[in-house]
Amino acid sequence: MMINYRTIAIIKRELKAKLFSKSFISMTLFIPIFMIGILGIQTYLMKYESDSNTVLFVAAGNYTLKERLQSEFADQDYVKSKDYTIVCLSVADSKFDGFLTERKKELLEGKISAIVQVPDSALIKKDIGYYSTNPNNNTVHLKIRDAINKVLVETYFEGKNLSEDDLQYAKARVSITGYKVTKDEKVEEEGPGNTILAFVFTFLIYFALLMIGTMMMRSVQEEKNTRVVEVLLSSVSSFELISGKIIGLVITSLVQMAIWLTPVMLLISTSWFVIPPELILKIDFTLILFFLYNYGISLVTFLGLFAMVGAVFANDQDAQNGVWPVTMTIMIPFFIALSMMSNPENNIARISSMLPIASLMVMPARLTMIEVPLWQFILSLFVNLISAYVIFRVAAKLYRIGILRTGKSPKWSEIVKWLKYKD
Amino acid sequence: MHALEVKNLCKSFNSINAVDNVSFTISENSIFGLIGRNGAGKTTTIRMMMNIYLPDKGEVILRGAKIGQEFRDRVGYLPEERGLYKQMKVIDTVQFFAEVKGKTGRKLLKKADEYLERFGLLDRKNSKVEDLSKGNQQKLQFITTILHDPDFVILDEPFSGLDPVNINIIKEIILELKQKGKVIIFSTHLMDFAEKLCDEIAMIDRGKIILSGKLSEIKKSYAQNNISLHYRGDLSFLNENPIIESIQDFGNTTGIKLKHGTDSQLLLKMLVDNNIALTKFDANEISLQEIFINLAGKDE
Known part of the structure; x- marks a missing residue:
């Protein structure tokens, strides 16, 4: 890219119009608040809304089971807090169908959330029935499962001469702790902190790219529609113009990203924040620097494309149609990166972390969660640089042709033909 | 250069x-x-x-x-x-x-x-x-x-x-x-x-x-046979006149092209005889407008 007084003037104008605009500053501050707000609302909903006022009828196959279940549930926090009302009854397996028919009306009216059948056979197969208008309510399943399991284990081993320790062991759930194995022979315990960070990185890239991309598209459309571009092109070449605009917006967006990442940097470099040990982040500044560098390359790649769409499609409706392929190239890697949250080493994620465009979003998430082989990392850097250059050249060419066109929007076939035009 | x-x-x-x-x-x-x-x-x-x-x-x-x-x-x-x-x-x-x-x-x-x-x-x-x-x-x-x-x-x-x-x-x-x-x-x-x-x-x-x-x-090259007039009165008597090749009438200003060999004094006499009040009679000037219309308007 050419940097001279003309591009510097364009960059300065972009910074003044975007970085220092009230709307941009408020968006930059609003998004973290928005994210925290969304997480807060989600937590609130999970905690208070989804299963409060749950009324469960537990039909135990015999009296002993009923007594034990009643006593176990009485100790549970969700019962003590009165979010759950659990009524335990003794209903013989053979009478359960009649019991269900009797209570059906209450179930349908919502007076009872569910009837949980703990039959005698549960002491052999641990199969529990859950009868409800909403039978697959995982929130309730997860809550009552442990208590029922505890009672079944206790009942099952009763009279089998097990010590209290044996019993405790049998009742306990398997707990899996993740240890990250790295090349430098360190084996460290790793909590979900880095997975959460990978999610935050992915979400930030996705959101910021769409936001700044739309900003670029609208800015080019404005220049085209108000015909400012004609005056600009009498002073600067179209290449200088698109370069200046991209550099201006890359700076703007990197500043925004740095602001958003400040809390993460403070988290790993200071002891100002007290966070649970399992959420401690195992990352260093190199990753943050790589993240910013990678984001800069993403911006060059995508801003060129958004500028091209703005130049080719002048009116909003056509631009909406024109921008979807570009949006898809951001959305698909976003979903691939999200799929890594359950298994960071899935094949699609591994391959797409080395593919042009997709790599920009998938590789930072992989690096945050696992140790990526060096060759894959270098390959992705190389692929990203080449693809950013190629896309920028193509976008600059289509921008030059599209920006001065007036009249109806071109078809995709026409746009492909433009690529063959001589410069 | x-x-x-x-x-x-x-x-x-x-x-x-x-x-x-x-x-x-x-x-x-x-x-x-x-x-x-x-x-x-x-x-x-x-x-x-x-x-x-x-x-x-x-x-x-x-x-x-x-x-x-x-x-x-x-x-x-x-x-x-x-x-x-x-x-x-x-x-x-x-x-x-x-x-x-x-x-x-x-x-x-x-x-x-x-x-x-x-x-x-x-x-x-x-x-x-x-x-x-x-x-x-x-x-x-x-x-x-x-x-x-x-x-x-x-x-x-x-x-x-x-x-x-x-x-x-x-x-x-x-x-x-x-x-x-x-x-x-x-x-x-x-x-x-x-x-x-x-x-x-x-x-x-x-x-x-x-x-x-x-x-x-x-x-200068288009000035021959062209007369520019500022006047008050009715010039309709000039229509179809044998000494006139074309008239561009704009109300108070008119460009007249005389037929080749016609003396502009003859036109001046005709105007005076027909009670036209002249404020300008320029025998050398042709307006750019007239040149333009002659050239660009002839195919209309």
């Missing part, structure tokens, strides 16, 4: 020849008019001169060399379709367009203030462009065109949409620029302006140059 030379420019859009083999030259320190009807190809020609459109064929030569960035740096361009950033302040706008040309500093700001004052915009320098009236936006755009002191000023239809007072200010500035040795090129479909201001013209019609050269020489 000419200041600027346009050589065989061609440009077509979807098989329509917008500009067809256009050539003309522009002398140093002159005011040049590119004149023609709406849609004749003036703006397309100017856009190619500005390197905004790439010509299909032909080239533009600046003092012997093909135009490039050097020309862009030394030109001030006012496009036909005006365009400014609506959200920018007036003073930021003039500064930005000067910066793009490499001009900054206090001197520039002082000069900006002078021009803003001249156009009555100084008290609006901190207003946003979108808050200015259309006329004021046009004046601001004109200021951004000349503030960086360009050697070449290219104005595409500079007078359209302006009131007479502001038209006069722009005319004055054009003449001042000429006195400073600049080359001014403007396009217009208003022959009257071109006639009063231009040293040289090129007349374009349907994408082709139909006449070009020094205005004084053009008028």
